[in-house]
Amino acid sequence: MDVEALLHSIPPLAVYLVVGAVVGVESLGVPLPGEIMLVSAALMSSHHDLAVNPVGVAVAAIIGAVIGDSIGYSIGRRFGMPLFDKLGQRFPKHFGPGHVMLAEKLFNRWGIRAVFFGRFIALLRIFAGPLAGALKMHYQRFLAANVSGAICWAGGTTALVYFAGMAAEKWLERFSWVALLIAVAVGGIAAILLRERTSRMIAELEAEHARKTGEAATDPV
Known part of the structure; x- marks a missing residue:
């Protein structure tokens, strides 16, 4: 079975559910x-031969994000x-001291905006819901930021990938796949650079925490 036939064999409802x-x-x-799952589904919806609807993809992601974050909030509020x-x-x-310190630092700096931009x-x-609950953030404010952030993220990502996919499909009828591969490579490099920057920030926070802990342990009582 080739890729085209495999894609046609996947029911749209299964795509939305996944x-x-x-x-x-993830939001939990x-x-x-x-x-990656959202982008892949949105790209499928841009293929005119497939029955996957971009609105269905966006709605599924929004519902999943809101419910997942709300459950994560409840868990974080319960266990602290x-x-x-x-x-x-x-x-x-994924949940080392540096990750938690960085997420908590961003929450302290941005407040409720951390839920939206998160x-x-x-x-x-992955931290927004549980951390907001652990920090006892007001639920109504959390929910408003959660819903608006999910709509902007899921809706915006789906629309962007959908229209980009449609444009690429028409464009590639006249040009080669080389340009698409270059675009994917550029996106991958950007993601790697962002991940490395986050890793450096986490390492700096862990080093600072270790230094303060060491100083506290050596201070005379």
Whole structure:
């Protein structure tokens, strides 16, 4: 079975359910590739031969994001900051002290805006709900930022990828796939650079925390 036939064999409802589930579980606090799933589904919707609807993709992602974040908020409010200590011990690559400190720093700096803009930042996307609950953020304000952020992120991403995919499909009828591969490579490099910058910030926070902890331990009582 070739790729074209495989894509046609996937029911649109299955695409919407998978998008909503993956985005929802990621928003709950589990590090899953929600954004990649959204972009892939939106790209499928731009293919005129497939029955996947971009509105359905966006709505599924919005619902998943709102529900996932709300469940994550409830979990964070129930268990508080000790929850992140336990998660850090089991999943240090995603919930290590540096990750938590950076997310908490951004929350303290941006306040409720961290929930809105967190939808666009990989690190905050998995921390926003649980951390907002652990920090006892007012739920109505959290919900407003959660819903508006989900609509802008899911709707904006879907629309951007959908129209870009349609333009690329027409454009590639006249040109080669080389330009598309170059565009994908540029996007990948940008994502890697952003990830490296985040890693450096986390490393700096961990080093600063270790230095303060060491100083506190050596101070005379």
